[in-house]
Amino acid sequence: MKTLFTGIKQLLTFAGENKPRAGAEQRETGLVENAAVLIEDGIISAAGPRRTVENLPGADGADTVETGGICLPAFTDCHTHAVFAEPRLRDFSMRTSGATYAEIKQAGGGINSSIGAVRRASYMELEKKLLRRASRFIESGTATIEVKSGYGLDRDSEIKILETVRSASQKTELSMIPTLLSAHAVPPEFAGNPEAYLEYIEKEIFPYVSEKKLAVFADIFCEKGYFTPEQTKKYLEAAAAYGFKLKAHTEQMCRSGGTIAAAHCHAVTVDHTDYCATEDIVTMREYGTIPVLLPASNYFLGLHKFPPAREYIQAGIPVALATDFNPGTAPCLNMQFAVSCACINCGLTPEEALCAATVNGAKALCLDDRGFIAPGMRADLAFFDCEDYRELAYFFGGNVCTRTVIAGKTVYEA
Ligand code: NIG
Protein backbone atom coordinates (compact mmCIF):
# COMPACT_ATOMS: atom_id res chain seq x y z
CA MET A 1 0.00 0.00 0.00
CA LYS A 2 1.64 3.22 -1.22
CA THR A 3 0.54 6.83 -0.73
CA LEU A 4 2.06 9.99 -2.15
CA PHE A 5 1.26 13.23 -0.35
CA THR A 6 2.23 16.00 -2.71
CA GLY A 7 1.78 19.71 -3.40
CA ILE A 8 2.96 20.52 0.13
CA LYS A 9 3.86 24.23 0.26
CA GLN A 10 6.33 23.75 3.09
CA LEU A 11 7.53 20.43 4.44
CA LEU A 12 9.48 20.54 7.71
CA THR A 13 11.29 17.21 7.89
CA PHE A 14 13.61 17.82 10.86
CA ALA A 15 15.65 15.08 9.15
CA GLY A 16 19.01 14.52 10.79
CA GLU A 17 20.64 12.26 13.30
CA ASN A 18 18.29 10.09 15.32
CA LYS A 19 19.05 11.84 18.60
CA PRO A 20 17.73 14.78 20.63
CA ARG A 21 18.46 18.10 18.94
CA ALA A 22 20.36 20.62 21.04
CA GLY A 23 21.62 24.18 20.68
CA ALA A 24 21.66 25.46 17.08
CA GLU A 25 20.46 22.01 15.82
CA GLN A 26 17.12 22.71 17.45
CA ARG A 27 16.54 25.40 14.82
CA GLU A 28 17.24 23.13 11.82
CA THR A 29 13.85 22.39 10.32
CA GLY A 30 14.92 20.63 7.11
CA LEU A 31 12.51 22.88 5.22
CA VAL A 32 11.56 21.84 1.68
CA GLU A 33 9.27 24.07 -0.42
CA ASN A 34 6.82 22.48 -2.87
CA ALA A 35 7.42 19.04 -1.46
CA ALA A 36 6.10 15.50 -1.38
CA VAL A 37 6.24 12.52 0.98
CA LEU A 38 6.00 8.94 -0.20
CA ILE A 39 4.78 6.29 2.20
CA GLU A 40 4.84 2.54 1.84
CA ASP A 41 3.20 0.18 4.32
CA GLY A 42 3.11 2.75 7.10
CA ILE A 43 6.75 3.77 6.71
CA ILE A 44 8.22 6.83 4.99
CA SER A 45 10.11 5.80 1.89
CA ALA A 46 10.99 9.24 0.51
CA ALA A 47 10.53 12.92 1.30
CA GLY A 48 11.79 15.96 -0.59
CA PRO A 49 11.10 18.24 -3.55
CA ARG A 50 7.88 17.33 -5.34
CA ARG A 51 9.43 16.56 -8.72
CA THR A 52 12.16 14.38 -7.24
CA VAL A 53 9.79 12.27 -5.14
CA GLU A 54 7.12 12.00 -7.86
CA ASN A 55 9.72 10.73 -10.34
CA LEU A 56 10.98 7.95 -8.10
CA PRO A 57 10.18 4.48 -9.45
CA GLY A 58 8.66 3.72 -6.03
CA ALA A 59 6.02 6.41 -6.63
CA ASP A 60 4.49 4.43 -9.50
CA GLY A 61 1.03 3.25 -8.65
CA ALA A 62 0.84 5.18 -5.37
CA ASP A 63 -2.45 6.75 -4.28
CA THR A 64 -1.84 10.46 -4.77
CA VAL A 65 -3.17 13.12 -2.40
CA GLU A 66 -2.72 16.83 -3.26
CA THR A 67 -2.55 18.42 0.17
CA GLY A 68 -1.40 22.05 -0.07
CA GLY A 69 -0.59 23.71 3.24
CA ILE A 70 2.30 22.69 5.42
CA CYS A 71 3.39 19.28 6.68
CA LEU A 72 5.29 18.38 9.84
CA PRO A 73 6.12 15.21 11.72
CA ALA A 74 2.91 14.68 13.74
CA PHE A 75 3.31 16.01 17.28
CA THR A 76 4.54 13.82 20.12
CA ASP A 77 2.91 15.20 23.28
CA CYS A 78 5.29 13.77 25.86
CA HIS A 79 3.47 14.85 29.07
CA THR A 80 -0.27 14.43 29.67
CA HIS A 81 -2.58 13.37 32.46
CA ALA A 82 -5.31 12.38 29.99
CA VAL A 83 -7.18 9.94 32.24
CA PHE A 84 -9.40 11.88 34.62
CA ALA A 85 -13.10 11.73 35.36
CA GLU A 86 -14.24 15.32 35.93
CA PRO A 87 -13.08 18.82 35.09
CA ARG A 88 -12.21 20.90 38.19
CA LEU A 89 -14.59 23.80 37.69
CA ARG A 90 -14.74 24.71 41.37
CA ASP A 91 -10.95 25.17 41.34
CA PHE A 92 -11.34 27.24 38.18
CA SER A 93 -13.92 29.55 39.75
CA MET A 94 -11.67 30.00 42.77
CA ARG A 95 -8.73 30.79 40.52
CA THR A 96 -10.63 33.33 38.48
CA SER A 97 -11.50 34.97 41.81
CA GLY A 98 -7.82 35.25 42.62
CA ALA A 99 -6.90 32.07 44.57
CA THR A 100 -3.51 30.46 43.90
CA TYR A 101 -2.83 26.76 43.20
CA ALA A 102 -1.63 26.35 46.81
CA GLU A 103 -4.69 28.14 48.24
CA ILE A 104 -7.03 25.98 46.17
CA LYS A 105 -5.32 22.84 47.49
CA GLN A 106 -5.65 24.22 51.04
CA ALA A 107 -9.39 24.68 50.46
CA GLY A 108 -9.86 21.04 49.45
CA GLY A 109 -9.32 21.40 45.71
CA GLY A 110 -6.27 20.33 43.74
CA ILE A 111 -5.11 16.85 42.79
CA ASN A 112 -6.84 15.07 45.69
CA SER A 113 -10.19 16.50 44.64
CA SER A 114 -9.86 14.57 41.36
CA ILE A 115 -9.48 11.17 43.00
CA GLY A 116 -13.05 10.64 44.23
CA ALA A 117 -14.59 10.63 40.77
CA VAL A 118 -11.79 8.48 39.32
CA ARG A 119 -12.13 5.92 42.10
CA ARG A 120 -15.91 5.76 41.59
CA ALA A 121 -15.75 5.67 37.79
CA SER A 122 -16.05 2.34 36.07
CA TYR A 123 -13.27 1.29 33.83
CA MET A 124 -15.66 1.61 30.84
CA GLU A 125 -16.52 5.22 31.75
CA LEU A 126 -12.84 6.16 31.94
CA GLU A 127 -12.15 4.43 28.66
CA LYS A 128 -14.98 6.27 26.92
CA LYS A 129 -13.63 9.62 28.13
CA LEU A 130 -10.07 8.79 27.13
CA LEU A 131 -11.17 7.71 23.65
CA ARG A 132 -13.09 10.95 23.13
CA ARG A 133 -9.98 12.88 24.14
CA ALA A 134 -7.83 10.68 21.88
CA SER A 135 -9.89 11.84 18.90
CA ARG A 136 -9.30 15.46 19.86
CA PHE A 137 -5.55 14.92 20.17
CA ILE A 138 -5.55 13.40 16.69
CA GLU A 139 -7.63 16.25 15.28
CA SER A 140 -5.00 18.70 16.57
CA GLY A 141 -2.16 16.96 14.73
CA THR A 142 -0.85 14.72 17.52
CA ALA A 143 0.04 11.08 16.83
CA THR A 144 1.64 10.07 20.13
CA ILE A 145 0.93 11.04 23.72
CA GLU A 146 2.32 10.03 27.05
CA VAL A 147 -0.44 9.31 29.57
CA LYS A 148 0.12 9.39 33.32
CA SER A 149 -1.86 7.74 36.08
CA GLY A 150 -2.04 9.80 39.25
CA TYR A 151 -5.70 10.57 39.91
CA GLY A 152 -6.46 7.24 41.59
CA LEU A 153 -3.79 7.21 44.30
CA ASP A 154 -4.59 3.74 45.56
CA ARG A 155 -3.53 0.42 44.14
CA ASP A 156 -6.76 -0.57 42.39
CA SER A 157 -7.54 2.86 40.99
CA GLU A 158 -4.02 3.43 39.69
CA ILE A 159 -4.10 0.03 38.00
CA LYS A 160 -7.57 0.82 36.65
CA ILE A 161 -6.17 3.96 34.99
CA LEU A 162 -3.24 2.14 33.41
CA GLU A 163 -5.48 -0.70 32.22
CA THR A 164 -7.75 1.93 30.70
CA VAL A 165 -4.80 3.25 28.71
CA ARG A 166 -3.94 -0.26 27.58
CA SER A 167 -7.44 -1.18 26.47
CA ALA A 168 -8.13 2.22 24.85
CA SER A 169 -4.91 1.80 22.86
CA GLN A 170 -6.57 -1.08 21.02
CA LYS A 171 -9.44 1.20 19.96
CA THR A 172 -7.68 4.34 18.72
CA GLU A 173 -4.86 5.01 16.28
CA LEU A 174 -3.36 7.47 18.78
CA SER A 175 -0.21 5.95 20.20
CA MET A 176 -0.24 6.15 24.02
CA ILE A 177 2.81 5.61 26.23
CA PRO A 178 1.79 4.92 29.85
CA THR A 179 3.47 6.40 32.92
CA LEU A 180 2.88 5.43 36.55
CA LEU A 181 2.43 8.63 38.57
CA SER A 182 1.09 7.26 41.84
CA ALA A 183 3.47 9.68 43.58
CA HIS A 184 1.40 12.64 42.33
CA ALA A 185 0.14 13.68 45.80
CA VAL A 186 -0.29 12.13 49.23
CA PRO A 187 -3.85 10.71 49.30
CA PRO A 188 -6.13 11.28 52.35
CA GLU A 189 -5.48 7.73 53.64
CA PHE A 190 -1.82 8.68 54.16
CA ALA A 191 -2.31 12.35 55.09
CA GLY A 192 0.81 13.72 56.77
CA ASN A 193 2.78 10.56 56.01
CA PRO A 194 4.30 10.74 52.54
CA GLU A 195 7.01 8.20 53.44
CA ALA A 196 4.41 5.56 54.27
CA TYR A 197 2.57 6.29 51.03
CA LEU A 198 5.75 5.94 48.95
CA GLU A 199 6.46 2.66 50.69
CA TYR A 200 2.94 1.52 49.85
CA ILE A 201 3.53 2.37 46.18
CA GLU A 202 6.82 0.48 46.16
CA LYS A 203 5.33 -2.61 47.85
CA GLU A 204 1.79 -2.68 46.45
CA ILE A 205 1.87 -0.97 43.06
CA PHE A 206 5.35 -1.29 41.49
CA PRO A 207 5.45 -5.12 41.46
CA TYR A 208 2.10 -5.56 39.69
CA VAL A 209 2.52 -2.69 37.22
CA SER A 210 6.02 -3.85 36.37
CA GLU A 211 5.04 -7.51 35.98
CA LYS A 212 2.06 -6.68 33.74
CA LYS A 213 4.11 -4.06 31.85
CA LEU A 214 1.36 -1.51 32.42
CA ALA A 215 3.75 1.46 32.43
CA VAL A 216 6.98 2.38 30.66
CA PHE A 217 7.88 5.28 32.95
CA ALA A 218 7.52 6.12 36.63
CA ASP A 219 7.09 9.77 37.61
CA ILE A 220 6.85 11.77 40.86
CA PHE A 221 5.73 15.31 41.75
CA CYS A 222 8.71 16.80 43.61
CA GLU A 223 7.35 20.01 45.13
CA LYS A 224 6.83 21.72 48.47
CA GLY A 225 3.70 20.12 49.97
CA TYR A 226 4.06 16.99 47.81
CA PHE A 227 7.35 15.06 47.82
CA THR A 228 10.89 16.15 48.73
CA PRO A 229 14.07 15.68 46.64
CA GLU A 230 15.24 12.99 49.09
CA GLN A 231 11.96 11.11 48.71
CA THR A 232 12.16 11.63 44.95
CA LYS A 233 15.60 10.07 44.77
CA LYS A 234 14.67 7.06 46.88
CA TYR A 235 11.44 6.51 44.97
CA LEU A 236 13.05 6.83 41.54
CA GLU A 237 15.81 4.41 42.51
CA ALA A 238 13.19 1.90 43.60
CA ALA A 239 11.27 2.46 40.35
CA ALA A 240 14.42 1.90 38.29
CA ALA A 241 14.98 -1.41 40.08
CA TYR A 242 11.55 -2.49 38.81
CA GLY A 243 12.57 -1.64 35.26
CA PHE A 244 10.74 1.65 34.84
CA LYS A 245 12.32 4.51 32.93
CA LEU A 246 12.15 7.71 34.94
CA LYS A 247 10.58 11.15 34.82
CA ALA A 248 9.90 13.79 37.47
CA HIS A 249 7.85 16.96 37.87
CA THR A 250 10.41 19.40 39.24
CA GLU A 251 10.78 23.07 40.24
CA GLN A 252 7.24 23.90 39.11
CA MET A 253 6.19 26.32 41.87
CA CYS A 254 9.53 26.84 43.63
CA ARG A 255 13.10 25.57 43.52
CA SER A 256 13.19 22.48 45.71
CA GLY A 257 16.03 20.41 44.26
CA GLY A 258 14.05 17.81 42.34
CA THR A 259 15.87 18.41 39.06
CA ILE A 260 19.24 17.45 40.50
CA ALA A 261 17.76 14.51 42.41
CA ALA A 262 16.06 13.18 39.27
CA ALA A 263 19.09 13.74 37.02
CA HIS A 264 21.27 11.84 39.48
CA CYS A 265 18.87 8.91 39.05
CA HIS A 266 19.26 9.18 35.25
CA ALA A 267 15.72 10.38 34.69
CA VAL A 268 15.00 10.77 30.98
CA THR A 269 13.17 14.05 31.56
CA VAL A 270 12.47 16.67 34.18
CA ASP A 271 9.19 18.40 33.52
CA HIS A 272 8.08 22.01 34.20
CA THR A 273 11.49 23.23 35.57
CA ASP A 274 10.19 26.80 35.90
CA TYR A 275 12.49 27.64 38.80
CA CYS A 276 15.64 25.92 37.52
CA ALA A 277 18.90 27.67 38.42
CA THR A 278 22.37 27.47 36.86
CA GLU A 279 23.32 24.45 38.96
CA ASP A 280 20.28 22.55 37.66
CA ILE A 281 21.17 23.44 34.09
CA VAL A 282 24.74 22.22 34.56
CA THR A 283 23.43 18.96 36.04
CA MET A 284 20.89 18.39 33.25
CA ARG A 285 23.66 18.83 30.70
CA GLU A 286 26.00 16.50 32.55
CA TYR A 287 23.39 13.73 32.85
CA GLY A 288 21.68 14.20 29.48
CA THR A 289 18.35 14.93 31.17
CA ILE A 290 15.80 16.59 28.86
CA PRO A 291 13.72 19.45 30.28
CA VAL A 292 10.09 19.37 29.16
CA LEU A 293 8.44 22.79 28.91
CA LEU A 294 4.74 22.90 29.85
CA PRO A 295 3.86 26.56 29.33
CA ALA A 296 0.12 25.93 28.90
CA SER A 297 0.02 25.21 32.64
CA ASN A 298 1.68 28.53 33.47
CA TYR A 299 -0.79 30.22 31.17
CA PHE A 300 -3.77 28.55 32.84
CA LEU A 301 -2.50 29.25 36.37
CA GLY A 302 -1.95 32.88 35.39
CA LEU A 303 1.73 32.67 36.30
CA HIS A 304 4.24 35.13 34.96
CA LYS A 305 7.29 32.99 35.60
CA PHE A 306 8.26 30.57 32.83
CA PRO A 307 11.18 28.13 32.57
CA PRO A 308 14.54 29.61 31.46
CA ALA A 309 14.37 27.85 28.11
CA ARG A 310 16.82 30.14 26.33
CA GLU A 311 19.43 29.27 28.92
CA TYR A 312 18.83 25.57 28.24
CA ILE A 313 19.33 26.08 24.53
CA GLN A 314 22.42 28.21 25.08
CA ALA A 315 23.81 25.50 27.36
CA GLY A 316 23.35 22.94 24.56
CA ILE A 317 20.52 21.06 26.26
CA PRO A 318 17.76 19.64 24.03
CA VAL A 319 14.37 21.06 25.00
CA ALA A 320 11.04 19.24 24.63
CA LEU A 321 7.54 20.68 24.77
CA ALA A 322 4.18 19.18 25.80
CA THR A 323 0.64 20.26 26.70
CA ASP A 324 0.49 18.82 30.26
CA PHE A 325 -3.20 18.17 29.47
CA ASN A 326 -4.86 17.75 32.92
CA PRO A 327 -7.93 19.01 34.79
CA GLY A 328 -6.06 21.16 37.33
CA THR A 329 -3.41 23.18 35.56
CA ALA A 330 -3.73 22.68 31.79
CA PRO A 331 -7.06 21.62 30.29
CA CYS A 332 -5.57 22.02 26.81
CA LEU A 333 -4.72 19.17 24.48
CA ASN A 334 -3.70 21.19 21.45
CA MET A 335 0.05 21.19 20.79
CA GLN A 336 -0.42 24.17 18.45
CA PHE A 337 -1.24 26.26 21.53
CA ALA A 338 1.78 24.85 23.41
CA VAL A 339 3.99 25.83 20.46
CA SER A 340 2.66 29.37 20.47
CA CYS A 341 3.03 29.66 24.24
CA ALA A 342 6.62 28.35 24.09
CA CYS A 343 7.45 31.10 21.60
CA ILE A 344 5.69 33.92 23.38
CA ASN A 345 6.45 32.99 26.98
CA CYS A 346 9.60 30.86 26.94
CA GLY A 347 11.43 32.77 24.20
CA LEU A 348 11.75 29.85 21.80
CA THR A 349 11.78 30.57 18.07
CA PRO A 350 9.03 28.86 16.04
CA GLU A 351 11.71 26.50 14.65
CA GLU A 352 12.90 25.53 18.14
CA ALA A 353 9.36 25.12 19.46
CA LEU A 354 8.34 22.86 16.57
CA CYS A 355 11.48 20.76 17.05
CA ALA A 356 10.63 20.52 20.77
CA ALA A 357 7.12 19.32 19.87
CA THR A 358 8.27 16.67 17.39
CA VAL A 359 11.83 15.25 17.43
CA ASN A 360 12.63 16.14 21.02
CA GLY A 361 9.14 15.10 22.19
CA ALA A 362 9.79 11.63 20.79
CA LYS A 363 13.19 11.55 22.49
CA ALA A 364 11.55 12.54 25.78
CA LEU A 365 9.67 9.24 25.45
CA CYS A 366 12.72 7.28 24.23
CA LEU A 367 11.04 6.67 20.86
CA ASP A 368 13.40 6.17 17.94
CA ASP A 369 10.91 5.30 15.21
CA ARG A 370 9.16 8.69 14.96
CA GLY A 371 9.60 12.45 15.46
CA PHE A 372 11.11 13.39 12.11
CA ILE A 373 10.44 12.73 8.45
CA ALA A 374 13.04 10.53 6.75
CA PRO A 375 13.11 7.18 4.97
CA GLY A 376 12.56 4.32 7.41
CA MET A 377 10.65 6.36 9.99
CA ARG A 378 7.04 5.65 10.95
CA ALA A 379 4.75 7.70 8.71
CA ASP A 380 3.26 10.01 11.34
CA LEU A 381 2.44 13.28 9.59
CA ALA A 382 0.36 16.33 10.39
CA PHE A 383 -0.89 18.78 7.76
CA PHE A 384 -1.98 22.33 8.52
CA ASP A 385 -3.84 25.00 6.63
CA CYS A 386 -0.98 27.54 6.58
CA GLU A 387 1.12 29.29 3.96
CA ASP A 388 4.15 29.39 6.26
CA TYR A 389 5.00 27.19 9.25
CA ARG A 390 5.43 30.24 11.51
CA GLU A 391 1.69 30.76 11.32
CA LEU A 392 1.33 27.78 13.65
CA ALA A 393 2.74 29.87 16.48
CA TYR A 394 1.25 33.13 15.19
CA PHE A 395 -2.46 32.44 14.72
CA PHE A 396 -2.98 31.06 18.21
CA GLY A 397 -5.99 29.60 19.96
CA GLY A 398 -7.45 27.64 17.08
CA ASN A 399 -6.90 24.40 15.27
CA VAL A 400 -5.58 24.58 11.71
CA CYS A 401 -4.83 20.88 11.37
CA THR A 402 -6.38 19.54 8.17
CA ARG A 403 -5.10 15.98 8.17
CA THR A 404 -3.37 13.60 10.54
CA VAL A 405 -1.61 10.50 9.28
CA ILE A 406 -0.58 7.83 11.79
CA ALA A 407 1.53 4.88 10.70
CA GLY A 408 0.69 5.72 7.10
CA LYS A 409 -3.08 5.88 7.55
CA THR A 410 -5.11 9.09 7.34
CA VAL A 411 -6.96 9.03 10.66
CA TYR A 412 -8.31 12.56 10.51
CA GLU A 413 -9.30 14.81 7.64
CA ALA A 414 -10.95 18.21 8.18
O1 NIG B 1 1.70 18.78 35.69
N1 NIG B 1 2.17 19.26 38.87
C1 NIG B 1 1.57 18.23 39.01
N2 NIG B 1 0.75 17.71 38.14
C2 NIG B 1 -0.02 18.45 37.21
C3 NIG B 1 -1.16 19.15 37.85
C4 NIG B 1 -2.13 18.20 38.36
C5 NIG B 1 -3.40 18.76 38.87
O2 NIG B 1 -3.50 19.89 39.38
O3 NIG B 1 -4.36 17.99 38.74
C6 NIG B 1 0.85 19.35 36.37
O4 NIG B 1 0.73 20.57 36.35
Ligand code: FE
Ligand atom coordinates in the same frame (compact mmCIF):
# COMPACT_ATOMS: atom_id res chain seq x y z
FE1 FE C 1 2.05 17.14 34.82
